[in-house]
Amino acid sequence: MDPEQFREAGHELVDWMAGYFAHIRDYRVFPDMKPGGLIDALPNAAPETPEPFKRIFEDFQRLVVPANTHWNHPNFYAFFSVSGAPPGILAEMLIATLTVNHMLWRSSPAGTEMEQVTMNWLRQWLGLPDEFFGIIYDTASISTLHALVAAREKYDPEARTRGANGNLVVYCSEQAHSSIEKAAIAIGIGQENVRKIGTDEAFRMRPDLLEAAIGADINAGKHPCCVVATVGTTAVTAVDPVPAVADVAARYRLWLHVDAAYGGAAALVPSLRHYMDGVDRADSVVMNPHKWMLTPIDLSAFYTRHPEILKRAFSLIPSYLQTSDDSRALNFMDYGVQLGRRFRSLKLWFVMRAYGREAILGMIENHCAWAREFASWVEADPRFEVVAPVTFSLVCFRHKDGDEATRALMDRINESGIAFLAGATIRGQFVMRLAIGNFQTTQDDIRRVWEFLRQ
Numbered sequence: 001m002d003p004e005q006f007r008e009a010g011h012e013l014v015d016w017m018a019g020y021f022a023h024i025r026d027y028r029v030f031p032d033m034k035p036g037g038l039i040d041a042l043p044n045a046a047p048e049t050p051e052p053f054k055r056i057f058e059d060f061q062r063l064v065v066p067a068n069t070h071w072n073h074p075n076f077y078a079f080f081s082v083s084g085a086p087p088g089i090l091a092e093m094l095i096a097t098l099t100v101n102h103m104l105w106r107s108s109p110a111g112t113e114m115e116q117v118t119m120n121w122l123r124q125w126l127g128l129p130d131e132f133f134g135i136i137y138d139t140a141s142i143s144t145l146h147a148l149v150a151a152r153e154k155y156d157p158e159a160r161t162r163g164a165n166g167n168l169v170v171y172c173s174e175q176a177h178s179s180i181e182k183a184a185i186a187i188g189i190g191q192e193n194v195r196k197i198g199t200d201e202a203f204r205m206r207p208d209l210l211e212a213a214i215g216a217d218i219n220a221g222k223h224p225c226c227v228v229a230t231v232g233t234t235a236v237t238a239v240d241p242v243p244a245v246a247d248v249a250a251r252y253r254l255w256l257h258v259d260a261a262y263g264g265a266a267a268l269v270p271s272l273r274h275y276m277d278g279v280d281r282a283d284s285v286v287m288n289p290h291k292w293m294l295t296p297i298d299l300s301a302f303y304t305r306h307p308e309i310l311k312r313a314f315s316l317i318p319s320y321l322q323t324s325d326d327s328r329a330l331n332f333m334d335y336g337v338q339l340g341r342r343f344r345s346l347k348l349w350f351v352m353r354a355y356g357r358e359a360i361l362g363m364i365e366n367h368c369a370w371a372r373e374f375a376s377w378v379e380a381d382p383r384f385e386v387v388a389p390v391t392f393s394l395v396c397f398r399h400k401d402g403d404e405a406t407r408a409l410m411d412r413i414n415e416s417g418i419a420f421l422a423g424a425t426i427r428g429q430f431v432m433r434l435a436i437g438n439f440q441t442t443q444d445d446i447r448r449v450w451e452f453l454r455q
């Protein structure tokens with residue numbers, strides 16, 4: 001593809017992308033297909049000879065788009081609803097055009113320094129202390145893995161060379177995300193050394209049970225090393241009492257990691273800012289701009305006040321990567337598992353500049369207000385009940401006839417294609433989750449979902 005052909009194809013693509021946003025409500029949110037449908041429709045082997053770009057793009061429209069669950073659809077309410085907004089999408093095109101790999105400062109000064117600039121901007125928006133060092137990973141799961149590696153490095157530095165000894169223990173609530181257990185599995189702490197602490201009536205970690213579990217482990221000769229508090233748990237968006245958890249962590253000298261992957265964005269809104277109270281005392285924090293801050297997946301922001309520990313855990317520099325740049329030249333490869341790094345910060349920079357803090361916080365405020373309104377409709381209908389406090393923009397609710405009725409209703413709306421919701425089992429009951437997070441969602445969209453469910 002020469003530059004002229006690239007220009008022509010690029011214009012055609014951008015026209016399609018603009019049309020996608022303009023007519024997005026014409027798409028089914030969840031595809032009408034059976035598993036294997038796309039595999040069966042595509043050849044079993046790649047072509048030997050070049051195919052015209054036009055044909056590839058036609059197949060994208062004819063086969064790939066109808067097989068897609070449209071996460072960027074305003075009526076996508078499943079999991080955590082996320083959205084990639086146009087400025088970030090255009091930045092993705094530039095990222096791919098530059099195709100830099102900023103493992104070292106000298107392998108891309110722009111990639112390295114833009115990551116420092118955007119992590120500093122975002123740190124201020126989140127209200128985190130100046131001394132927090134920020135780095136971008138792909139997902140919150142990987143950010144949390146790095147938090148656990150740093151905690152392991154702090155309390156058992158020899159684990160780095162000899163491997164973990166099965167003695168370290170990590171604590172989180174029974175509502176915490178599975179990425180904590182996965183990280184413990186991956187770094188050798190072991191799944192059975194993750195303690196799931198019980199929660200109160202609002203699904204928040206109970207600090208008294210946390211302290212009791214730590215005491216029991218110490219008596220058993222174990223070595224408590226890390227506690228993970230969550231601001232916005234996955235199933236119900238509960239907020240653990242971070243200040244009280246931080247007190248316990250300080251008493252037992254544990255690493256405090258805060259998983260604010262979804263809830264962290266709410267820190268932009270002054271009336272919701274208090275949910276981040278105590279996070280400034282954490283050793284590390286993760287927040288995902290790709291969840292509720294308009295940035296196309298994937299971009300997870302990780303902050304720690306101990307970059308030197310992270311660096312000690314990971315700095316392994318082969319001779320071909322040794323440089324003698326001055327001390328201001330940061331080499332991000334020293335702070336994580338991966339060597340290669342995408343220029344992810346560019347899309348965050350575009351999003352932050354194109355919207356500004358006020359527009360983003362306005363969107364978050366709207367989403368939260370609409371969630372509360374939806375919950376009030378559910379409460380007013382005697383056939384339904386809301387099953388968890390509406391803290392942010394998620395409503396967990398169910399049909400009072402039970403799990404079967406709730407699941408049947410959810411399947412019905414998903415199969416209709418007009419909206420897509422996901423469920424979860426909370427304290428033994430199946431619930432539907434309406435997660436509002438897309439920048440194109442309107443109050444009317446939410447009203448139509450309720451009308452469908454009500455009828």
Ligand SMILES: Cc1ncc(COP(=O)(O)O)c(C=O)c1O
Binds near residue numbers: 138177179233259288
């Ligand atoms: C609270 C929380 N933490 C972590 C994650 C994992 O996020 P990621 O997909 O970025 O790994 C999720 C996913 O929804 C989450 O809700």
